[in-house]
Amino acid sequence: MSVDNNKLENSNFASLGLAPELLKALEESGYTTPTPIQSQAIPLVLQGRDLMAGAQTGTGKTAAFALPILQKLLPFASSSASPARHPVRALILTPTRELAIQVEESVRTYAKHVPLRSLVVFGGVDIKTQTPTLRTGIEVLVATPGRLLDHVEQRTVQLNQVQILVLDEADRMLDMGFMPDLKRILALLPKQRQNLMFSATFSNDIKRLADDFLTNPILVEVARSNAAAENVEQKIYRVAQHDKHAVLAQILRDNGDSQALVFTKTKLTTARLARQLQREGIAADAIHGDKTQLERMQALEAFKQGKITALIATDVAARGLDIDQLPMVINYELSSAPEDYVHRIGRTGRAGASGIAISLVSPEEEKYLKEIEKLIKREIAKQDAIVPEKEARAPRGSSRASVKEDREEKESKPRGHTARSSSPKKKSGDDWFDKPYVPTGNIPAPDQSGRTSSKPKGEVAALLGGLRRQS
Numbered sequence: 001m002s003v004d005n006n007k008l009e010n011s012n013f014a015s016l017g018l019a020p021e022l023l024k025a026l027e028e029s030g031y032t033t034p035t036p037i038q039s040q041a042i043p044l045v046l047q048g049r050d051l052m053a054g055a056q057t058g059t060g061k062t063a064a065f066a067l068p069i070l071q072k073l074l075p076f077a078s079s080s081a082s083p084a085r086h087p088v089r090a091l092i093l094t095p096t097r098e099l100a101i102q103v104e105e106s107v108r109t110y111a112k113h114v115p116l117r118s119l120v121v122f123g124g125v126d127i128k129t130q131t132p133t134l135r136t137g138i139e140v141l142v143a144t145p146g147r148l149l150d151h152v153e154q155r156t157v158q159l160n161q162v163q164i165l166v167l168d169e170a171d172r173m174l175d176m177g178f179m180p181d182l183k184r185i186l187a188l189l190p191k192q193r194q195n196l197m198f199s200a201t202f203s204n205d206i207k208r209l210a211d212d213f214l215t216n217p218i219l220v221e222v223a224r225s226n227a228a229a230e231n232v233e234q235k236i237y238r239v240a241q242h243d244k245h246a247v248l249a250q251i252l253r254d255n256g257d258s259q260a261l262v263f264t265k266t267k268l269t270t271a272r273l274a275r276q277l278q279r280e281g282i283a284a285d286a287i288h289g290d291k292t293q294l295e296r297m298q299a300l301e302a303f304k305q306g307k308i309t310a311l312i313a314t315d316v317a318a319r320g321l322d323i324d325q326l327p328m329v330i331n332y333e334l335s336s337a338p339e340d341y342v343h344r345i346g347r348t349g350r351a352g353a354s355g356i357a358i359s360l361v362s363p364e365e366e367k368y369l370k371e372i373e374k375l376i377k378r379e380i381a382k383q384d385a386i387v388p389e390k391e392a393r394a395p396r397g398s399s400r401a402s403v404k405e406d407r408e409e410k411e412s413k414p415r416g417h418t419a420r421s422s423s424p425k426k427k428s429g430d431d432w433f434d435k436p437y438v439p440t441g442n443i444p445a446p447d448q449s450g451r452t453s454s455k456p457k458g459e460v461a462a463l464l465g466g467l468r469r470q471s
């Protein structure tokens, strides 16, 4: 069964049946109009239905499950200090730490006027820092699967009163091999519960997972299955692997102060590329699984604050990143999994804004490109990249168009190079790994509970009127 989108036009949050406490928090967040996934999902979750929701990050999917969950838990809110009065009633599982942190931040924002407690637990930080808050009792737990099982083993959490389970970015959880962990967790939950599954793509594995754990689900979708975001302009630049770096650097220069998220296939390439770009005076940093949680959060925060212009990331590290108004995604390398392409370009063009996604494709990667085009059922515009000559690359500001088609237009535009980065690093030593980027600003570190402070919101709210609804 699926939802009739036409009946959901022009809804507002109050008409979705949300409680005044939640409406107040939404108003304070500057949200005036529900996004399509929110209009569709909120009433269904309130009715207690299981959901299979096709929506990627950037569509407002977090509020689509967080708001009705909080509303359903309102009758259980208790001011008692006794942990027994605050059992885990809603469990939200996410594939990555970054997404877990963001989801819990949202839950906390919406629960501002509601006496319900939330907490995020994820790996990569000392488990002991999470235990005291867990012991005080919390109603909404956001967790990555591995760390949740660690807590179960240490008996610091009980899951026998979970009424609602959310699998967020379920496709990525499967990609990351979390199926065995998920099965173990599902076995610990009461059989009688509501299940909500969110996924950007619908592979056969996802459909099987949905069959296994959802009961008579309703399908809600805000984008066609496996479709790439409509408002993202996609381009392919054909270029030999060894020339990719020069072309990337040129694109970044031509892009001026505007920020870009750059995807690579491996942690090693991510680190190397960031270092190379830094040496060339481009404010870049890397985010990948080998960095500590604090380093990852610092790099992400510096990026969000605009202190770095190019964030180089692996798929795993970038999963679920919520960066308002990110104008450009660059695929430095294509992933062998075509679904990753959809996820990657979904980082831009969010909440109705427009974005651009450029993929640098070597001859060896043409096979991946074919798979991607098959998945998104669309051909992407292709052009040959022009590799900047070496001597033309050295002085910053001597921009050469990196792509034939763009040349004339770009050459006539003023460049914004100077404002975008610190001066180039002079030394050639390889101490980059020992000296992670340390921003000068106020970077939130996890406190005892693993919580971070709320991030400032961009102008997303203003853009949501522009969101397109599709069936």
Ligand code: AMP
Pocket (backbone or CB within 6 Å): 030, 031, 032, 033, 034, 035, 038, 056, 057, 058, 059, 060, 061, 062, 063, 322, 324, 351, 457, 460, 461, 462, 464
């Ligand atoms: P999500 O898809 O849940 O990661 O949300 C994407 C972004 O949209 C986040 O920054 C949210 O804070 C924001 N957002 C979610 N719902 C709304 C809404 N109804 N109005 C304005 N902004 C929203």
